[in-house]
Amino acid sequence: MNSDFPPLKNDLLLRAARGEQTDRAPVWVMRQAGRYLPEFRKVREDHEFFEICRTPELATEVTIQPIRRYKGLIDAAIIFSDILVIPQALGMEVLMQPGPVFPRPLDTPADLANLPDTIDVDKELGYVFDAIKMTREKLEGQVPLIGFCGAPWTLMMYMIEGGSSRTMQKSKTWLFKYPEESRALLKRLADVCVDFLVGQVKAGAQLLQVFDSAAGDLSPYDFETFSIPVLQQISIDVRNRLSKLGLAQVPLTLFAKGASPTLAARCGYDVIGLHWTQDPLDVVNNHVANTSLQGNLDPMVLFGGREAIEREVERMCKAFRSARGGITKGWIANLGHGITPGVDPDDLKWFFECMHKYSASA
Numbered sequence: 001m002n003s004d005f006p007p008l009k010n011d012l013l014l015r016a017a018r019g020e021q022t023d024r025a026p027v028w029v030m031r032q033a034g035r036y037l038p039e040f041r042k043v044r045e046d047h048e049f050f051e052i053c054r055t056p057e058l059a060t061e062v063t064i065q066p067i068r069r070y071k072g073l074i075d076a077a078i079i080f081s082d083i084l085v086i087p088q089a090l091g092m093e094v095l096m097q098p099g100p101v102f103p104r105p106l107d108t109p110a111d112l113a114n115l116p117d118t119i120d121v122d123k124e125l126g127y128v129f130d131a132i133k134m135t136r137e138k139l140e141g142q143v144p145l146i147g148f149c150g151a152p153w154t155l156m157m158y159m160i161e162g163g164s165s166r167t168m169q170k171s172k173t174w175l176f177k178y179p180e181e182s183r184a185l186l187k188r189l190a191d192v193c194v195d196f197l198v199g200q201v202k203a204g205a206q207l208l209q210v211f212d213s214a215a216g217d218l219s220p221y222d223f224e225t226f227s228i229p230v231l232q233q234i235s236i237d238v239r240n241r242l243s244k245l246g247l248a249q250v251p252l253t254l255f256a257k258g259a260s261p262t263l264a265a266r267c268g269y270d271v272i273g274l275h276w277t278q279d280p281l282d283v284v285n286n287h288v289a290n291t292s293l294q295g296n297l298d299p300m301v302l303f304g305g306r307e308a309i310e311r312e313v314e315r316m317c318k319a320f321r322s323a324r325g326g327i328t329k330g331w332i333a334n335l336g337h338g339i340t341p342g343v344d345p346d347d348l349k350w351f352f353e354c355m356h357k358y359s360a361s362a
């Protein structure tokens with residue numbers, strides 16, 4: 001059961017996710033355990049990326065590094081792993097060099113025969129569950145732990161492109177040339193996502209985030225046609241499975257990077273992550289009134305120096321507050337995408353300090 005861990009001392013993240021007013025906005029950063037941190041680079045000197053993911057002691061250590069460094073300033077931990085552990089669990093080889101590379105990507109629908117129909121997530125991804133359990137113990141309730149997975153469309157995109165892609169030509173070719181086979185693949189991936197997310201809650205994850213990082217590269221019509229049905233399937237099935245298992249519900253966040261917030265809000269998640277190109281006031285007034293929001297500082301602001309960071313944080317806080325009639329409510333502060341290598345960890349600390357100052361309810 002998911003209740004035998006040290007009691008949670010800071011529930012700001014969970015309350016904001018549920019749409020509540022908070023004394024200040026909880027704050028965490030996508031990719032907060034990563035290459036901008038010297039202590040992470042130190043671990044990486046001796047260990048391969050996926051070796052860290054697969055070794056609970058190492059995954060726990062790097063998950064906790066930002067919590068240790070930014071003690072009292074950061075309001076969530078996210079389990080160290082990657083969205084591409086699902087393709088690996090389906091038997092595909094994935095290397096990190098330094099971006100992801102699939103030596104044998106899916107080429108045509110005939111290749112789907114090589115993927116198993118179902119997988120046992122406890123067997124294939126049990127190392128993530130073990131890392132979550134160990135991290136919950138080590139966190140001692142300081143902050144909640146976020147679990148996550150990649151969304152079916154983003155996973156399909158990587159499995160077909162064989163890595164990151166600017167045009168997504170091959171994976172979009174599938175959508176347009178083989179729509180039925182594409183839908184079948186998306187559905188198969190969604191089934192694995194559901195098992196994986198439920199397993200993460202069983203292990204101790206207290207909020208779940210689904211990353212559809214390639215969503216904004218689809219037309220709104222194709223996002224609606226291909227991605228939304230499986231994103232909906234995930235939110236519905238995860239909630240149903242948790243109730244059947246007698247487990248408490250956890251908030252669900254959807255980061256459909258760059259996709260229309262109106263469409264993202266149809267997927268049934270508690271929180272919608274915003275890209276930095278999206279305006280919170282516009283989103284609340286014209287699209288999504290009642291869903292909590294996460295985001296959305298441009299990660300490049302962190303390179304702009306202390307003055308710029310303070311100015312931009314103040315501006316972002318004003319925007320999210322005025323979107324909610326002048327109060328800090330239903331908002332989880334974050335960047336609009338992941339933090340990049342090269343950021344000075346002390347500048348990130350300053351970002352957190354400014355967030356504490358400017359998001360405090362008046």
Ligand SMILES: Cc1c2[nH]c(c1CCC(=O)O)Cc1[nH]c(c(CCC(=O)O)c1C)Cc1[nH]c(c(CCC(=O)O)c1C)Cc1[nH]c(c(C)c1CCC(=O)O)C2
Nearest residue numbers: 030031032033034078079080081082083099100211213338
């Ligand atoms: C698309 C995607 C991936 N992975 C992820 C996404 C979705 C979010 C997004 O859109 O950025 C999600 C992810 N990847 C990682 C986490 C860990 C938790 C966190 O701190 O946020 C999470 C949540 C660690 C990582 N995943 C990766 C690193 C760096 C690898 C290294 O240490 O060498 C880390 C810390 C590698 C990775 N993994 C992936 C890419 C494209 C890359 C290379 C580019 C990059 O580094 O940003 C796939």
